[in-house]
Amino acid sequence: MIGAFAYNALPGRVVFAEGALSKLPWELDALGLKRAAILTTPQQVAQGDSVRAIIGTRAAAGYSGARMHVPIEVVDEAEKAIAGADCLLAIGGGSTTGLAKALALRTNLPIVAIPTTYAGSEMTPIWGLTQGGLKTTGRDLRVLPRLVIYDPDLLSTLSANVVATSGMNAIAHCIEALYSETANPVTSLMAEEGVRAIAEALPLAASDHGNAVARAQVLYGAWLGGTVLGAVGMALHHKLCHTLGGSFDLPHAEVHTIVIPHATAFNAPAAPEAIRRVAGALGVVSAKQAAGALFDLIVASGGPTKLSDIGMKEADLDRAADLATRNPYYNPQPFDREAIRRLLDDAYHGRRPGGEKPSSIIETARRQTMG
Numbered sequence: 001m002i003g004a005f006a007y008n009a010l011p012g013r014v015v016f017a018e019g020a021l022s023k024l025p026w027e028l029d030a031l032g033l034k035r036a037a038i039l040t041t042p043q044q045v046a047q048g049d050s051v052r053a054i055i056g057t058r059a060a061a062g063y064s065g066a067r068m069h070v071p072i073e074v075v076d077e078a079e080k081a082i083a084g085a086d087c088l089l090a091i092g093g094g095s096t097t098g099l100a101k102a103l104a105l106r107t108n109l110p111i112v113a114i115p116t117t118y119a120g121s122e123m124t125p126i127w128g129l130t131q132g133g134l135k136t137t138g139r140d141l142r143v144l145p146r147l148v149i150y151d152p153d154l155l156s157t158l159s160a161n162v163v164a165t166s167g168m169n170a171i172a173h174c175i176e177a178l179y180s181e182t183a184n185p186v187t188s189l190m191a192e193e194g195v196r197a198i199a200e201a202l203p204l205a206a207s208d209h210g211n212a213v214a215r216a217q218v219l220y221g222a223w224l225g226g227t228v229l230g231a232v233g234m235a236l237h238h239k240l241c242h243t244l245g246g247s248f249d250l251p252h253a254e255v256h257t258i259v260i261p262h263a264t265a266f267n268a269p270a271a272p273e274a275i276r277r278v279a280g281a282l283g284v285v286s287a288k289q290a291a292g293a294l295f296d297l298i299v300a301s302g303g304p305t306k307l308s309d310i311g312m313k314e315a316d317l318d319r320a321a322d323l324a325t326r327n328p329y330y331n332p333q334p335f336d337r338e339a340i341r342r343l344l345d346d347a348y349h350g351r352r353p354g355g356e357k358p359s360s361i362i363e364t365a366r367r368q369t370m371g
């Protein structure tokens with residue numbers, strides 16, 4: 001049965017193609033943009049230079065100091081560097097897009113985003129800003145990029161670890177969109193397709209850098225993930241990751257990767273239809289297998305499965321559970337501090353939801369039999 005729903009379509013042009021970067025001059029001209037400020041991280045100066053070479057005299061300014069979590073000092077410095085520009089051209093991952101968004105809030109300049117990871121920020125009107133160690137986030141249509149150029153070639157320089165974790169970050173957007181309080185038929189279709197596309201291609205995209213087909217398929221799924229993240233509200237998983245990343249200085253995509261199987265297992269009883277769709281997209285038969293299949297996907301892609309491996313201290317798990325349950329927010333499965341503490345314990349130790357993988361049990365038994 002189709003229940004009641006509301007759907008808000010977000011504006012913005014998306015161009016997706018192998019080699020799409022070469023179309024940038026034409027795309028800027030079509031929007032009447034003549035003086036772009038090119039934004040990158042220090043690690044991606046070379047990619048910024050290649051954009052500058054492509055757009056020629058349309059490049060007016062630049063800033064290459066984008067950093068994770070958008071520190072306000074960086075925004076202050078960048079604002080001076082972009083004087084005279086008529087648009088913000090961000091080439092990079094969520095950190096660079098995040099800087100463009102903070103600058104758009106101050107200047108009202110339109111953003112052109114050229115994503116080089118699978119994080120999905122380019123499709124959302126969500127901004128973040130860190131001041132005095134505290135990250136504030138909000139929604140504002142002024143920060144939604146006017147134009148997004150997806151060129152899978154640009155992701156060929158990503159390390160295997162970033163491919164795996166950033167891809168799982170995108171899957172997490174899709175899963176929470178499926179059981180979102182504001183889910184609707186359009187975003188659920190996109191989310192289900194996003195899980196399918198990413199799950200099918202992620203292990204190959206992470207292990208074989210030269211595989212352009214796998215890379216493009218994960219990027220297609222990431223576009224869907226970013227779109228649903230921007231369109232509907234998230235739940236427990238995103239709240240937990242925000243708390244862990246912000247308060248314990250853990251890397252964003254890695255945290256998403258480790259937590260999503262556990263958040264999925266936790267929510268499965270309360271969101272059976274959503275998790276059934278996740279299971280189908282992951283290629284397993286029943287909703288009960290979905291969380292374990294996500295865990296196996298991380299292992300197959302070479303991603304992390306334990307919070308203990310990415311710098312979380314066991315002594316901090318209690319405080320993390322306190323922080324994550326301090327304010328109430330929507331989640332399909334009601335929860336209390338103890339439930340979240342147990343979930344964090346499983347994520348800390350990297351326990352596979354649903355128990356050991358059946359094939360590993362068979363493998364262990366075979367090894368024991370063979371002595």
Ligand code: NAD
Binds near residue numbers: 044068125154252
């Ligand atoms: P990131 O942007 O921090 O990039 C990680 C590192 O990889 C950086 O050093 C970057 O320069 C480098 N890198 C990126 N692309 C590369 C490439 N193709 N080749 C080589 N190196 C490359 O990481 P991220 O995971 O994309 O973004 C994380 C940040 O984005 C977090 O702060 C998160 O909160 C934010 N985010 C925001 C939204 C939103 O809607 N506002 C959505 C998702 C993520």
